[in-house]
Structure formats: structure tokens, C-alpha cells
Amino acid sequence: MNISYYDLSVWVLPVLLAITFHEAAHGFVAHRLGDNTAFQLGRVSFNPLRHIDPFGTLILPAMMLFAHSPFLFGYAKPVPVNYRNLKNPRLDMVWVALAGPVTNILLALVAGLALHALPWAPASSAQWIFDNLKNALLINAVLAVFNMMPIPPLDGGRVAVGLLPRPLALPLSRLEPYGMMILIALLILLPLVGSQFGLNLDVISAILRTLTGYVIQAVLLLTGNA
Numbered sequence: 001m002n003i004s005y006y007d008l009s010v011w012v013l014p015v016l017l018a019i020t021f022h023e024a025a026h027g028f029v030a031h032r033l034g035d036n037t038a039f040q041l042g043r044v045s046f047n048p049l050r051h052i053d054p055f056g057t058l059i060l061p062a063m064m065l066f067a068h069s070p071f072l073f074g075y076a077k078p079v080p081v082n083y084r085n086l087k088n089p090r091l092d093m094v095w096v097a098l099a100g101p102v103t104n105i106l107l108a109l110v111a112g113l114a115l116h117a118l119p120w121a122p123a124s125s126a127q128w129i130f131d132n133l134k135n136a137l138l139i140n141a142v143l144a145v146f147n148m149m150p151i152p153p154l155d156g157g158r159v160a161v162g163l164l165p166r167p168l169a170l171p172l173s174r175l176e177p178y179g180m181m182i183l184i185a186l187l188i189l190l191p192l193v194g195s196q197f198g199l200n201l202d203v204i205s206a207i208l209r210t211l212t213g214y215v216i217q218a219v220l221l222l223t224g225n226a
Helices: 003-030 053-064 089-119 124-147 157-163 166-173 176-196 201-224
Strands: none
Touching: 003 089, 003 124, 089 124, 089 157, 089 201, 124 201, 157 166, 176 201
16 A cells, blocks of 8 residues: 555544544633633643553554454544532533544534635645645544444444433443453454455444435535535
């Protein structure tokens, strides 16, 4: 697989901005709602080095890329939140969790709007700017959709735990230590096993790709690019 310096230059910046704003948004909303844990640890920051997880941000996506996985994913260092410090822990947990995906949607909208400024860009850099904006739109849409999967510790799992009745929320919350293993099993192992038996078990990736496509179409429509 040939990955050029140009490819890296149009992917690295959108990825770093997407995960940095996503994680900083969690910490900022938690701070506003009464928990200063992330703020005191310097995680309410636009410095990407404070949010990069060596395995989840770099190694895991690279492994999936070279394994030709049908759907790439990764994760940053989770922003620490002490929900007991929140003013209304159960409901505020929902707002803290939603902050990341909502921020990614806003970044996708910004990228879509910025496409209209391309005619004023220098001809020598217009293609590079376009590719960065296109990838920013794609990455932020993917992150928003992926993180809203209802599996803890993803944001969607925490939203579900906060909104579901307690008899359903408690068993779901207990899955959090195993969440990443469940995701790897659903997105990587299950399709691989299915391929050995001639079965297409890549159901979750197909759903995520479809939902991501809808989000991208909506962003392009809202920003006048459809």
C-alpha cells in the first residue's frame, strides 16, 4: 500500500483537529457543569499531544488500514470526568457525552462552508486545501456516527446509560470495561470469521457507512454544496 507524503499532509491535520476538538469539548462541557477534573489536568486544550493515545490514535488505525478493514476506527485518550461532581450527574453525563459528536458535526459544517472560499485560494494550493476540507468533512462525520454507537465507553453508550431506565442502564454500564473488545469483535473479528465461511457478517460496518453517508449528504445540503 503506497501512502505518499501528500496523502499524509491532507489527512493528519483533519484527524488531529477532529479528535482534539472532540476531546476538549467533553472536558469543557464537564467544566461548565461542575466537574473540573479535566480542566485541572490540562485536558481542556487544543494541543493534540494532550489527547493522542499511542495505540488508539496511531497503531490501531494503522493496523486496520494495512489489514484492509472495511471500516477504520480509533480513539483518543478519554477525557477524565468525575460524574459525582456534576450538578445533575445522570442528565449532565448525557450532555458531556454529546459534546464530542456535536462538536464533530459543527466541524463538518465549518469544512462544508469553507469549501465556498476555494475560488479565492491560490491556485498552487487550492487542491491541497480542498483535500483537507473534504477529509475534514469525512473524518468528522465518521467520528460523530461511530461515537454514537450505544456501546460504552463510546459517547452513544454513555448517552444511553443516562437516558435509559435504571434496570436497563445498569447492565449496559457494566459493559464499559469490555467496550473496546466488543467493538473489535464486531468490526474486525466477526467479518473475518464470516469470510472464512463465505458469509458477509460485516453488518455493523455497513450500517456505520450508510449512516455516515446520510450525515455527509445532510452537511453538504446545509452548507449549499449538494
